[in-house]
Amino acid sequence: MLRGIKLDEKKSMSFKDEIVDFSVPNRVYVPLINANIECECTVKKGRKVRKGSIIGIRKDIDFPILSPVSGTVLGTKKCMYLNGKEVECVVIVNDKNEKVIKKKLVKDITSYTKDEFVELLKKCSVTGMGGGDFPTYLKYQKKLDILIVNAVECEPYITADAMLVKLKSEAILESINAIMKINKIKKCFIAYEKNNKIIEDSFLEYIDNYKNIVLYPVKDMYPMGWGRYVVKSVLGLEYDKYPSEIGVVVNNVSTIFAIYKVLKFQRNITKRIITITGEGFTEPVNVLVKIGTNMSTIIKKLGKYKEEEELKLIAGGPMMGVSLPSDNVVVSSNLGAITIIPDTFDEINDCMSCGRCLNVCPVNICPIFILNNIKDVEKLKKLHPEKCIECGACSYICPSKIGLRDAVKIAKKKVDKK
Amino acid sequence: MRKIYDFLFKENPVFVLVLGLCSVLAVTTTFEKSYTMGIVVLIILVLSNTIVSLIRKFVNTEIRIPVYIIIISTLVTIIEILLNKYSKPLYDAFGIYLPLIVVNCIILGRALSFASKNKVLPSIKDAFKSGIGYLVAISLFGLFREVLGSGKITIMNDISILTGYRFIIDVFNNEVLPNKLFLSSGGAFILLGLLIGVINAFNGGDE
């Protein structure tokens, strides 16, 4: 059984017909980090770079970080990353010429072999754009049977993926088709939330051309976008650690679009759509930005904060996102939204043992027992806090407003240490 | 004064260390039974501490617990026989709890932790200290329990064969009190908990 919570839908706030283009920044700050592992800078101050030049490298798997603009390197600077920590970033002054290393346009994007495809994904630094930041080429190394495209945006405010689908549904389908041919995948499912009609309509327009691609509506609840849930509700299967064990690959819809760019132009993705939304902001909208842009410049141009209330600025959606002290956050490929909402002053009560947190936990652990036994590591081991995916459903549902997710996080660390 | 208070309430084996509760909860239905039990324990405690302290050099550490138990049970048996002869009602009232003095934690505890390591005189002093603490605690508890539970204070009834007097004070008798709940063992637990709570509050708690 899938457990989860029903959240108030607030997507219509930011979903407009057009997106605002802010893709020509003066300066970019490219964070040298991949899947929370710090990378090394490979360029010196003053070097000229082009779009796609290697500016950093993740040492353990030799994974490159590429420049999103052409221009001059100004050095490195610590900037705020979406997890709220200061991260070393390469500062590049944009010369706005959009020079690339090698101009290329592939006509038939299905013509690659599998090895070429994997190599290209690595070379072009494609990472999961849903939030995981996991290098995508790793997912395609095994033999695969089924591709699941994750277009489920279960966070209540974000519409970036829906916007992308609305604008680029044809390219996305083409990309899926190419991936399937290259990897000899037989079947593809596009999972989306049942009530998200925009995604459904956009795909329905072109889907008749592709016989093996199936639209699959899933239950409208949080955290439906979690990989395991998508696989479980689409295929009814469960896996141990990675979906590739059962021959399944799950990709976010933005990642699929990035792969399209890679296959077509053989260069990296440099822009992405970000939702700037929330009750604390006057002009909620989707914007197209270059990776490495400082969000504060964009927000300043867009609109104002409603300053009469105390606000929270969250990188990502309100459930999984991290609240930041200021808006000087740099755009990375896995940042999907900036949510600005007024602070809620919750009064914390004693636990009344209602058991709601047990009923919503998607991984079937018992947050309140973990909180009660937080000091006893032996007991904690039996309660399996390491399973937690930090979705925050328990903290959301708790009528006493106890910070259960934080407790489980602490327990997780304690169990990991032992 | 301060010293006496400290030794009676701050180092009390029943209220502070929560030892020897078996007899405290079981036989305290009247004041008389309580203080006679206290006196019996006091006597046995003094005697056992004296003997244990005297033979401390001859007893091997490995077998000391059985040896002490034998000593204490001998003493208890003597007292039991004496009581049976001179005060049958009291003997009947104590029932199983008289032989169970053998395993009273206070007696064995003092023997193990103090008398087996110290000379005779300090051991006797220690025995008096603990024994009087126990006596005060059990008498106080018995007094409360009897007043609340039967509305009387029995000072001499069962032991009147020895003393020749009967002496029972009637405190009150209406429909609210006495409340027979306090005579049951459940009520005894509640009352003891409250008493310990009050004493801890006066002592200033643990921290």
Next chain:
Amino acid sequence: MKFKVENGPHVKSEETTSKIMTRFLISLTPIVCFAIFKNCLLNYYYSSVTFIEAIHPMLMIISAVLTSFISELLYFKFILKDTWENSFYEINRSFTIIPGLLLALVLPPNTPIWLVIFGAFISNILGKMLFGGFGQNIFNPALLGYLFISVSYSSLMGSPLNAYEIDTLAGATPLSNLSNLNYYGTYEEVVGSFGTFLNFFVGTIPGTLGETSKMLIIISFIYLIATKTIKWRIPVMYILTAFIMTLIIGHNIELGIWYALFSILSGGLLFGAVFMATDPVTSPITPIGQTFYGISLGILTIVLRFLTPYPEGVMTSILFMNMLVPLFDKIGLYFKENIKKIWILIILFIALIILSVTTISNNIKNLNNENASNPLDNKVKIVKKEKKDNETIYSVTSKAWGIIKADVKVVDGKIENISITDSSGETQWNEIEKNDYINKIIERQDDIDNVDAISGSTYTSDGLKNIVKKIIESELEDEG
């Protein structure tokens, strides 16, 4: 601009503890209203009570609620040494009036006000605050208060009957009536003397303040489930288990389905299951734990009703099971991990149900077979009989709560003296002493059937009366 930094999630559900407790209170309002309607208004119209006597039940509820409120306020102010402002804030968060209200609803309508106040005080202070306040208590506070006053002052608790009910009904609640019938009777005897099942459903039968109207309880239950206020598994499993068990018992002793229906519609089963057993603080958290907690409650209640002299059993079993809540949570956690082993638990509980059901049915059959011959022969036994001139001394044993042993002196066919040699099995013996009951029955030995039992120690009184009956019987035989 500076933003507030906080750990997520940054949206929280609308549900709060106070909303849950408010809904719980809302669900209790119809029951309170019906209690006042039945015990105040109907009482005033149908019998000749004074106005003050008529509003007595209302005063009980008000005084219980007020006592809960004030005692907790004073506890915060003087024991925890808060400021007044803080104390008011704290009692607002600890939902202080619920124990008092629930306590008033499980008391019979004739309970003295001071006893209600005492019980509410015990509920809130001993049952809740001394454990550490809301969320920390092990036992349901209201039930702890109820237990406290029912054990201490059972004789003062008063009859569950209203003034107008005493005239029309046999003088007992449906369940004590069933118990007096040795758990076996025709529909007319068991249900008919209180009306029809409609009376049971609507609530015009004698009982404690809150428990009578099953209809309103069911409506409240539906409301509570629909708003997700209580743990639905516990009441559903509780009532279902009780129903199935009595259904099988009814089948075994050749009574119809009405027997099971009677069992769940009479007494406080529904009220206890919906409002007491589901108290979130004192019930298991895990779903499996809740399910088996409910089943255990059902088994325990039925066993207590049919195998012990207590006709009710609901409050006692809930209080007892409260103690085992951590165990049920452990069971729940274990079987959550090993869901395939759950059949062990199911088999265990089915075995328990079968065992208790067969024991109960056999017990009922035996009791009623005894009745078919001479009921006294099984209850009173003459151990020794010494005759000297016109004086006879009998040594008898009588089955009461325990066994009473007595020597009876009879002179010229009249009982002159009963000296009790052993009454240690009787818990309520001092009630007998207080009322000088033995002399009373000696005085009225010719009219022994009309001597009333002492309320609160009915079993002991009956045991004593049976001695007198048996001796008279035996004397008559000797003459004849």
